[in-house]
Amino acid sequence: MICHYYPEPSYFIFTDSVPELLYYSHIPVSILALAVGFFVYQHNPKKVTNRLLFLIAITFSLWTFSNLIAWTNVNSGLILFVWTLFGILSAVLSILCIYFMYVFLYQKDAPTTMKVAFMLLLLPLLILTPTDLNVSGFNITNCDAFEFEGFILNLYHNMLGGLAMLWIGVMLLMRYRRASAVFRKQIILMGLGIEFFLGTFFSITFLASYLTLIGFFADSRFEMYGMFGMFIFMLFIVVLMVEFKAFNISIVAPKALVALLMLFVASQYTYATSTTGVILTSFTLTLTLLSGLILIRSIDSEIASRKRIEELLKKLEHNNKRLRELDSLKSEFVSIASHQLRSPLTVIKGYTSMILEGSFGPVQPKLKEVIGHIASSSQFMASSVEDYLSVSRIESGNMKYNCVDFNVATEVETIVDDLRRTATQKGVLLYSKTNLTKRGMVNADKGKVQQIVQNLLTNSIKYTPKGSVTVLVHDEPKKKLVHVEITDTGIGMSKETIATLFGKFVRAKNAHTVNVTGTGLGLYISKEMAEKMHGSITAHSEGEGKGSTFILTLPMVM
Amino acid sequence: MHFQNYFLSYTVVPLLLLTIATSYYRFVIIEDYAVAYEGECDPYTQTCFVGCEDETCAEEYYYSYVERRATAVSELCGDTIEGCDEANFCGVGENRCSVTFCDPDTDIGCEVLTERDIPYEAPEGEYEALSENL
Numbered sequence: 055m056i057c058h059y060y061p062e063p064s065y066f067i068f069t070d071s072v073p074e075l076l077y078y079s080h081i082p083v084s085i086l087a088l089a090v091g092f093f094v095y096q097h098n099p100k101k102v103t104n105r106l107l108f109l110i111a112i113t114f115s116l117w118t119f120s121n122l123i124a125w126t127n128v129n130s131g132l133i134l135f136v137w138t139l140f141g142i143l144s145a146v147l148s149i150l151c152i153y154f155m156y157v158f159l160y161q162k163d164a165p166t167t168m169k170v171a172f173m174l175l176l177l178p179l180l181i182l183t184p185t186d187l188n189v190s191g192f193n194i195t196n197c198d199a200f201e202f203e204g205f206i207l208n209l210y211h212n213m214l215g216g217l218a219m220l221w222i223g224v225m226l227l228m229r230y231r232r233a234s235a236v237f238r239k240q241i242i243l244m245g246l247g248i249e250f251f252l253g254t255f256f257s258i259t260f261l262a263s264y265l266t267l268i269g270f271f272a273d274s275r276f277e278m279y280g281m282f283g284m285f286i287f288m289l290f291i292v293v294l295m296v297e298f299k300a301f302n303i304s305i306v307a308p309k310a311l312v313a314l315l316m317l318f319v320a321s322q323y324t325y326a327t328s329t330t331g332v333i334l335t336s337f338t339l340t341l342t343l344l345s346g347l348i349l350i351r352s353i354d355s356e357i358a359s360r361k362r363i364e365e366l367l368k369k370l371e372h373n374n375k376r377l378r379e380l381d382s383l384k385s386e387f388v389s390i391a392s393h394q395l396r397s398p399l400t401v402i403k404g405y406t407s408m409i410l411e412g413s414f415g416p417v418q419p420k421l422k423e424v425i426g427h428i429a430s431s432s433q434f435m436a437s438s439v440e441d442y443l444s445v446s447r448i449e450s451g452n453m454k455y456n457c458v459d460f461n462v463a464t465e466v467e468t469i470v471d472d473l474r475r476t477a478t479q480k481g482v483l484l485y486s487k488t489n490l491t492k493r494g495m496v497n498a499d500k501g502k503v504q505q506i507v508q509n510l511l512t513n514s515i516k517y518t519p520k521g522s523v524t525v526l527v528h529d530e531p532k533k534k535l536v537h538v539e540i541t542d543t544g545i546g547m548s549k550e551t552i553a554t555l556f557g558k559f560v561r562a563k564n565a566h567t568v569n570v571t572g573t574g575l576g577l578y579i580s581k582e583m584a585e586k587m588h589g590s591i592t593a594h595s596e597g598e599g600k601g602s603t604f605i606l607t608l609p610m611v612m
Numbered sequence: 613m614h615f616q617n618y619f620l621s622y623t624v625v626p627l628l629l630l631t632i633a634t635s636y637y638r639f640v641i642i643e644d645y646a647v648a649y650e651g652e653c654d655p656y657t658q659t660c661f662v663g664c665e666d667e668t669c670a671e672e673y674y675y676s677y678v679e680r681r682a683t684a685v686s687e688l689c690g691d692t693i694e695g696c697d698e699a700n701f702c703g704v705g706e707n708r709c710s711v712t713f714c715d716p717d718t719d720i721g722c723e724v725l726t727e728r729d730i731p732y733e734a735p736e737g738e739y740e741a742l743s744e745n746l
Binding site: 055056058130131132134135138139142146163166169170172173176177179180181183184189190191192193194195200 | 616
């Protein structure tokens with residue numbers, strides 16, 4: 055039968071004789087639900103949560119489509135048929151929501167007992183849906199089903215909605231207490247989304263239906279506001295995917311936002327009544343689509359670059375680790391080799407010294423000169439071996455520091471006295487000054503401090519062909535620091551050389567012009583040792599040929 | 613194990629499809645349902661319900677309440693009751709068909725008109741004779 059008072063719809067669901075909100079409340083939200091549901095499903099169709107979310111979206115969309123048919127069509131048989139589906143679809147929706155939340159929260163399929171409970175809850179509706187207890191007749195005058203007969207079933211499926219909210223609420227509370235901090239955030243988002251959807255959908259559709267039944271409203275148009283809960287639910291799902299990679303899906307926020315923006319603009323079609331409105335909406339939609347595509351392409355390229363960098367970083371980290379391992383092996387090898395070398399060197403040094411001193415009888419001058427070379431070479435070799443051993447100890451963390459309180463000025467003075475002869479032999483003047491306001495006491499390993507000062511001072515003498523080397527010990531009581539400042543008028547350094555000077559096996563570019571020997575380890579060892587004693591070494595120079603200043607700083611003991 | 617995993621698919625889905633198919637068969641194919649509509653009513657001879665033509669209720673109309681099986685109406689009137697006189701009364705021996713008129717004892721606003729409510733319609737030529745005499 056046809057309701058002859060109302061016009062027939064075009065394209066099955068489109069007519070002017072319905073509330074303006076109808077299409078806006080039904081179509082965009084269904085498209086959004088289906089899009090999100092399908093997106094999640096196609097990503098991993100075997101995952102139960104993905105299937106269930108897609109099923110929720112399909113069931114909801116079937117409900118909204120049936121509702122659109124009931125609102126717009128004039129054929130009594132068709133309207134009554136879709137009318138019978140509202141109850142069963144609502145009930146299935148409730149059950150699917152419970153099932154979905156269980157799987158989401160516990161990350162496993164629902165037990166069989168729960169499934170049987172679902173089945174039993176649905177059974178009354180499955181049996182009674184086609185009967186007069188649901189709908190029995192049709193009023194041609196207002197083009198509506200007889201409502202009263204269906205009220206009991208209407209109440210039942212709405213109560214199922216309430217039960218779903220309660221059930222989900224209990225599961226959320228139970229799971230929340232035992233969840234990790236990250237999963238708790240996901241639980242809150244998913245819980246709020248699904249509870250809001252169920253709350254608005256069931257309460258508003260039931261209230262609208264009930265208030266229309268008792269004559270409070272002329273028709274049940276207020277049920278349309280119940281659809282917007284699904285929009286919020288889907289929005290929360292998108293947030294979960296963006297923020298927490300929910301459903302193992304990683305999407306970037308701009309892509310989701312562009313898709314939502316497209317939907318918002320396209321939803322204007324549902325209430326664009328004039329041709330101008332449709333044209334303007336199409337124009338805006340096209341511009342949004344183009345801008346969105348450009349944005350997404352740019353973001354994709356950015357993401358690809360980031361991924362490449364991340365891969366390179368991983369490789370770099372791996373190689374770095376491997377290099378450290380090799381370096382450690384090398385240090386170990388050097389340590390072993392150095393130990394093996396030290397013993398014969400000591401013998402060589404001892405015998406050459408004894409020969410030169412005449413312990414084995416008088417030595418001819420020519421032979422003395424040769425043995426002198428052997429002695430100095432073995433001395434250099436011994437100090438090199440000592441350096442290698444020091445590096446090895448530093449890197450393996452085996453360098454021991456016996457810190458005691460001592461007067462650094464006194465120690466410096468002793469070293470200066472020891473090296474004065476060497477400096478004088480080289481034609482370099484060696485000065486020593488003290489400008490202390492306090493006693494100059496430091497807490498450090500005396501031997502190591504001596505080694506550092508000796509190394510710095512020897513270097514300064516070595517790299518000063520002519521001129522002077524000045525050692526100044528001064529302090530800064532406010533900062534509680536003592537400085538040993540060694541200034542020479544030697545070959546100087548460029549800024550680039552200073553930047554790398556304290557590295558392993560590094561020598562100044564112009565070092566070879568003055569001193570051909572040297573391991574390039576002395577400054578590295580000195581710096582490492584100074585830092586281990588809470589001090590530092592810095593180098594300064596105005597440039598090549600303009601001399602250098604090295605400052606050893608140690609914490610003062612008051 | 614397989615059955616337990618797909619318990620709902622094996623039970624609810626077939627039942628759901630069966631329910632939907634039954635509903636479709638009942639309401640769309642065999643039209644097994646009642647229809648109700650406003651039938652004709654003569655306020656001078658019958659007690660009628662009063663309806664409004666629009667929201668302001670400037671114009672009223674009179675109707676009876678008819679309820680019968682959809683199949684019976686379809687057989688008599690086809691797809692629509694518009695212009696179908698047979699839709700206003702029950703056929704002889706027709707089951708589950710009722711035409712309800714307004715009952716002043718239970719319903720509010722029933723309308724019954726008398727002869728005095730009939731607007732006067734002058735015989736043809738009367739107005740012309742009167743105007744000539746004036």
